[in-house]
Amino acid sequence: MPKEAVSKRSAKSENGKRTKKDKTGPKRGLSAYMFFSQEMRPKVKEENPDASFGTLGKILGEKWKAMSDEEKAPYTAKAEEDKKRYEAEKAALEKSG
DSSP states (O other), X not given: OOGGGXXXXXXXXXXXXXXXXXXXXXXXXXXXXXXXXXXXXXXHHHHOTTOXXXXXXXXXXXXXXXXXXXXXXXXXXXXXXXXXXXXXXXXXXXXXX
């Protein structure tokens, strides 16, 4: 595979080996969907006690898709706040060296 075809997300160095994650860095910001799923998973699990992990994910995904932008707004706001937190922590880490 040519170097140009390797995506930025592949986390591989030039020699083709996987690079190690920097464990001292800040955790990435969560998406709006992840905030939604964290809040709703216990309710969905209560409604569907025998559902597997994958089935719960499908139900949550369907609920998310059915929501309007107005209903998603609180989760989007949380995601933006978390993104700002991540960027601030990342900048502070880069400044400190």
